[in-house]
Amino acid sequence: TQLLEQSPQFLSIQEGENLTVYCNSSSVFSSLQWYRQEPGEGPVLLVTVVTGGEVKKLKRLTFQFGDARKDSSLHITAAQPGDTGLYLCAGAPGNEKLTFGTGTRLTIIP
Amino acid sequence: NAGVTQTPKFQVLKTGQSMTLQCAQDMNHNSMYWYRQDPGMGLRLIYYSASEGTTDKGEVPNGYNVSRLNKREFSLRLESAAPSQTSVYFCASSRAGVSYNEQFFGPGTRLTVL
Numbered sequence: 128t129q130l131l132e133q134s135p136q137f138l139s140i141q142e143g144e145n146l147t148v149y150c151n152s153s154s155v156f157s158s159l160q161w162y163r164q165e166p167g168e169g170p171v172l173l174v175t176v177v178t179g180g181e182v183k184k185l186k187r188l189t190f191q192f193g194d195a196r197k198d199s200s201l202h203i204t205a206a207q208p209g210d211t212g213l214y215l216c217a218g219a220p221g222n223e224k225l226t227f228g229t230g231t232r233l234t235i236i237p
Numbered sequence: 238n239a240g241v242t243q244t245p246k247f248q249v250l251k252t253g254q255s256m257t258l259q260c261a262q263d264m265n266h267n268s269m270y271w272y273r274q275d276p277g278m279g280l281r282l283i284y285y286s287a288s289e290g291t292t293d294k295g296e297v298p299n300g301y302n303v304s305r306l307n308k309r310e311f312s313l314r315l316e317s318a319a320p321s322q323t324s325v326y327f328c329a330s331s332r333a334g335v336s337y338n339e340q341f342f343g344p345g346t347r348l349t350v351l
Contacts, residue, residue: 131279136277158338160339167344167345168344168345169241169327169329169342169343169344169345170280170327170342171342172339172340172341175339215279215280217280217340219338224282224285224295225282225338225340227272227279227280227281228279229277229278229279230279
């Protein structure tokens with residue numbers, strides 16, 4: 128089983144601060160996805176990265192795929208209370224099953 | 238479009254009881270999945286169906302069975318529930334083979350086994 132470890136597990140910061148969460152594995156993935164999950168709901172896809180070194184931006188969120196395609200990071204600029212949620216990374220070794228990380232629970236304090 | 242729907246939203250069972258969790262998608266996706274989510278463990282794959290008529294075991298299949306009834310519907314059955322099956326269950330679907338297997342999730346079923 129390929130493992131994806133996310134850090135930190137919990138993060139609580141003030142509104143307006145910047146933050147980075149990490150997703151690491153010893154395995155290579157053909158693509159990597161980031162999902163956000165709000166309480167009582169299912170995960171919702173934010174972005175997919177597929178090329179080593181790729182950087183994608185989604186408003187204040189910046190996603191990067193490692194050069195070796197084993198790790199990824201999510202950077203949030205000027206965090207807002209609406210960013211609160213559980214962030215999950217998920218790697219696809221091929222074209223079927225995803226392996227999910229353990230998640231980072233983010234709380235933005237107004 | 239409703240996307241992925243799941244029923245029921247909440248369920249309490251006694252040890253040894255059986256139940257079926259229902260899932261349906263209206264996106265014409267080929268692949269469907271059942272996950273369980275436990276604190277600190279992320280999402281773990283129970284079973285998946287790459288296409289209508291096929292099912293395969295995931296990471297944690299013991300104690301569960303599935304049926305891919307047609308392209309839209311994928312059900313998960315607990316034949317004899319155990320307290321260790323207390324969890325939140327999510328169904329997901331994807332087109333598979335397209336868009337790098339991006340998955341769309343239902344709202345979840347919160348199951349408690351006493």
